Amino acid sequence: LAKTTQPISMDSYEGQEVNITCSHNNIATNDYITWYQQFPSQGPRFIIQGYKTKVTNEVASLFIPADRKSSTLSLPRVSLSDTAVYYCLPPSGGSARQLTFGSGTQLTVLP
Amino acid sequence: DAGVIQSPRHEVTEMGQEVTLRCKPISGHDYLFWYRQTMMRGLELLIYFNNNVPIDDSGMPEDRFSAKMPNASFSTLKIQPSEPRDSAVYFCASTTGGRYTEAFFGQGTRLTVV
Numbered sequence: 001l002a003k004t005t006q007p008i009s010m011d012s013y014e015g016q017e018v019n020i021t022c023s024h025n026n027i028a029t030n031d032y033i034t035w036y037q038q039f040p041s042q043g044p045r046f047i048i049q050g051y052k053t054k055v056t057n058e059v060a061s062l063f064i065p066a067d068r069k070s071s072t073l074s075l076p077r078v079s080l081s082d083t084a085v086y087y088c089l090p091p092s093g094g095s096a097r098q099l100t101f102g103s104g105t106q107l108t109v110l111p
Numbered sequence: 112d113a114g115v116i117q118s119p120r121h122e123v124t125e126m127g128q129e130v131t132l133r134c135k136p137i138s139g140h141d142y143l144f145w146y147r148q149t150m151m152r153g154l155e156l157l158i159y160f161n162n163n164v165p166i167d168d169s170g171m172p173e174d175r176f177s178a179k180m181p182n183a184s185f186s187t188l189k190i191q192p193s194e195p196r197d198s199a200v201y202f203c204a205s206t207t208g209g210r211y212t213e214a215f216f217g218q219g220t221r222l223t224v225v
Contacts, residue, residue, distance in 0.1 A: 034213070043115075043202045043216025044154070087154075099144055099204065099214050101154040 004088045009106040018075045020105050022088030025069050033064060033071045036087045036101070044087060044101070048073070075107075083109045117203050117217035124224055129191040132220045135184055136205030144214065145178055145188050146202040154202070160186065193224045 006022040024033065032051050036044040048055055050062045050071070061074040075082055085104040116135040124130050136143050144159040158168040163180045171178070175194070180186040190197055200221050206214040 038154075041200075041219075043204065043219055044214075045216070046213035049213070099159075099206075100156050101146075103153055 004102050006086075006088050006102065006105045008103060009108070011108050011110060012078055013110050014079055015077050018078050018082075018107060018109075020073045020075075020086055020088075020107065021070055022073070023070045024088070027068055033062070033068075034089045035060070035062065035071075035073050036089065038085045038087065038104070039083075047086075078107075078109045080109050080111060083107060115203055115205050115215050115217035117201075117220050119220060120218060121221045122223070124193055124222070126194055126224055127192045128224075129189065130193045130197075130222060130224075132188040132190075132201050132203075132222070134186045134188070134203030134217060136186070136203070137215055138184065140205035140207050140215075141183070142206045142214075143180060143186050144204040144206075145186070146204065147172075147199045148202060148219075149199045157188070190222075193222075195224045198223050 004022050004024045006020060010020060012018045032049055034049040035047045037047050038044040048057055048060050048062045050064055052064050052068060055062045063072045063074065073086060085106050087101050087104040089101065115137055118133045122130060141162050142159060145157045146154050147157055148154045155170055157170040158178045159166055160180045163183055175192060176190055178188045188201060200219045202216050202219045204214045204216045206212050
């Protein structure tokens with residue numbers, strides 16, 4: 001099972017770009033990297049997913065280097081409402097399908 | 112679709128009582144997951160089903176916990192007897208087959224055992 005490591009917490013100010021990096025040294029060849037966001041009192045919500053290079057959607061960008069041992073979630077111009085916990089997930093290797101969440105990164109956006 | 116629906120949203124019960132949490136996945140989703148979230152332990156995967164069949168229940172904490180999925184549109188997580196340390200938010204999630212699709216979570220059930 002690929003293990004992820006990400007910072008426990010980060011602080012930022014409104015309007016800044018925030019980059020959260022996740023390391024997944026033993027990611028399997030066919031694993032994708034997925035990021036979820038969780039607001040207080042809500043279930044996690046899918047943000048973005050990618051395999052390599054760069055993926056962008058209306059919420060965030062995901063940068064994955066060639067070795068795929070890490071990934072960086074980029075949130076442009078954060079606002080107070082982006083305060084949440086952000087989880088990085090590679091799926092488990094093999095045929096079993098699991099969604100296993102680590103500790104995540106608590107992002108606090110300050111005014 | 113209304114999304115994943117969990118009931119009840121809040122449950123307060125006395126120690127020793129049986130508690131049943133319910134989940135209705137999104138129609139057409141063939142994977143269903145149960146999670147428990149606490150401040151101390153974070154978001155823990157308890158069990159997941161594929162096509163109504165339990166695939167991995169290694170996260171179920173002990174025999175007091177049981178989960179069933181009698182059909183594609185309904186699942187239950189039961190705790191019998193409940194204990195104060197079971198107090199947590201329990202989430203249900205569903206997703207389609209294939210490994211690289213997003214999972215959708217319900218709003219959760221906040222369980223308090225007194």
